[in-house]
Amino acid sequence: MKTVGFRSIVLYILLAVFLGGVGLMVARQLLYGRQWAMQPYNMNLTGQMGDIKDRNGNILARSEDGERLYSDDGTVRLALLHTIGDTAGYIGTGVQSVMGDRLTGYNFVTGLNETILTGLTSGLDLTVDQYACTAAYSAMGGHDGAAILYNYETGDILCKVSAPTFDPAFVPEDIETNGAYKGAYLDNTLSGTFTPGSIFKVVTAAAAMEAWPDSWSTRTYDCWGSENIGGSDITCLNGEAHGTLDMYGAMGHSCNIYFAHLANDLGSEALQKKAEELGFNANLQFGDVTVAKSSIDLSGANANQLGWAAVGQYTVLANPYHMMALMGAVAQGGTCKEPPRLTAGGDALSKVIKPGRMMSPDTAANLKSLLRSDVENYYGDWLFPQGMNVCAKTGTGEVGEGIAPNCWMVGFCDSAQYPYAFAVVVEEGSGGIETAGVVVSAMLQALA
Numbered sequence: 001m002k003t004v005g006f007r008s009i010v011l012y013i014l015l016a017v018f019l020g021g022v023g024l025m026v027a028r029q030l031l032y033g034r035q036w037a038m039q040p041y042n043m044n045l046t047g048q049m050g051d052i053k054d055r056n057g058n059i060l061a062r063s064e065d066g067e068r069l070y071s072d073d074g075t076v077r078l079a080l081l082h083t084i085g086d087t088a089g090y091i092g093t094g095v096q097s098v099m100g101d102r103l104t105g106y107n108f109v110t111g112l113n114e115t116i117l118t119g120l121t122s123g124l125d126l127t128v129d130q131y132a133c134t135a136a137y138s139a140m141g142g143h144d145g146a147a148i149l150y151n152y153e154t155g156d157i158l159c160k161v162s163a164p165t166f167d168p169a170f171v172p173e174d175i176e177t178n179g180a181y182k183g184a185y186l187d188n189t190l191s192g193t194f195t196p197g198s199i200f201k202v203v204t205a206a207a208a209m210e211a212w213p214d215s216w217s218t219r220t221y222d223c224w225g226s227e228n229i230g231g232s233d234i235t236c237l238n239g240e241a242h243g244t245l246d247m248y249g250a251m252g253h254s255c256n257i258y259f260a261h262l263a264n265d266l267g268s269e270a271l272q273k274k275a276e277e278l279g280f281n282a283n284l285q286f287g288d289v290t291v292a293k294s295s296i297d298l299s300g301a302n303a304n305q306l307g308w309a310a311v312g313q314y315t316v317l318a319n320p321y322h323m324m325a326l327m328g329a330v331a332q333g334g335t336c337k338e339p340p341r342l343t344a345g346g347d348a349l350s351k352v353i354k355p356g357r358m359m360s361p362d363t364a365a366n367l368k369s370l371l372r373s374d375v376e377n378y379y380g381d382w383l384f385p386q387g388m389n390v391c392a393k394t395g396t397g398e399v400g401e402g403i404a405p406n407c408w409m410v411g412f413c414d415s416a417q418y419p420y421a422f423a424v425v426v427e428e429g430s431g432g433i434e435t436a437g438v439v440v441s442a443m444l445q446a447l448a
């Protein structure tokens with residue numbers, strides 16, 4: 001009896017180990033099968049990935065004889081690298097990585113590639129327009145940065161470009177050692193953050209509108225080009241004196257001293273709170289991709305630091321995707337109604353945690369009127385295709401002594417025909433309009 005008892009215990013243990021092992025295997029398959037199957041290096045095991053096309057049916061990537069091939073046009077390959085992804089899978093935010101299971105037809109229940117069973121290839125039809133992407137990339141003139149534009153009515157992302165980039169068909173041999181490719185695996189639209197400079201005045205203005213709903217537009221401050229605020233100077237660009245300004249004049253001239261005073265009258269808590277309501281310090285989610293946080297921390301800031309933060313300096317950082325969504329919200333009465341997306345179906349990249357209501361409809365209408373005034377009275381409508389009714393703000397984020405600034409333009413078209421919101425940042429440029437405005441113009445021309 002003793003021996004039998006011992007044997008049954010051994011059998012029970014073996015059974016438990018076996019069942020545990022099976023359970024672990026199933027769990028691993030469920031948890032990791034999808035990631036495993038979507039790795040580009042598994043293409044030979046999981047079958048070929050399907051075609052990726054732009055909104056007009058242009059082929060951006062396809063497979064032939066087990067090899068991944070990209071567009072025949074070299075500029076398209078460079079401009080769309082970060083949206084599509086590379087063959088080795090280093091660009092983790094590209095659709096070939098994030099939506100690899102869709103492209104290989106991998107079924108996580110059977111663990112089989114459905115394309116082997118059915119002979120069908122699963123493809124992806126993206127919302128991007130390859131011409132808008134190449135136009136933006138070319139207009140960036142070899143500078144690093146990001147350009148992103150979406151249709152705020154439908155959510156379709158039409159343009160998404162990041163630089164530095166490389167050709168996925170001819171990966172440079174010195175990619176790991178050549179400084180020109182530093183950060184090339186990173187999609188700056190989703191994973192980059194940059195000093196915003198004057199585009200942040202939109203946030204400071206929104207805080208003022210909500211603090212003083214009846215008097216924000218008539219409140220004035222004097223600018224003499226430079227002023228000691230909180231123990232050190234706040235200066236305007238090139239030391240230019242702007243005189244007595246109201247909010248419209250201050251936004252149009254991009255007066256730092258006006259906004260530094262405004263922020264000190266508001267207080268750091270009000271500015272911090274409004275910035276957070278507008279999506280700063282929030283984890284925005286773009287499908288399976290966590291977007292890099294725009295950030296602001298005014299705790300302990302003195303009057304001078306608060307003044308610089310109000311004009312997008314100090315420690316403030318902004319992410320291009322977030323800035324674009326914020327502009328979409330201003331265009332739509334204060335809420336980003338349709339989450340930005342890259343494909344039409346109910347896929348990973350269209351599941352976005354939507355920022356809720358960011359501002360009141362009144363604030364959105366007031367910001368729209370300010371941003372429209374910038375283009376109409378200061379930048380010039382001639383910059384953009386006719387009838388687009390562009391509303392925008394430029395910025396030059398100073399990043400350090402001897403380094404040319406980050407040049408920004410963010411905004412939207414107040415137009416039923418062209419419901420586009422955008423954010424462009426170009427590193428080491430010469431100015432908001434000259435450097436980033438040109439990229440916005442090129443994108444809009446391509447979509448006109």
Ligand SMILES: [Zn+2]
Nearest residue numbers: 223236242255
């Ligand atoms: Zn000024």
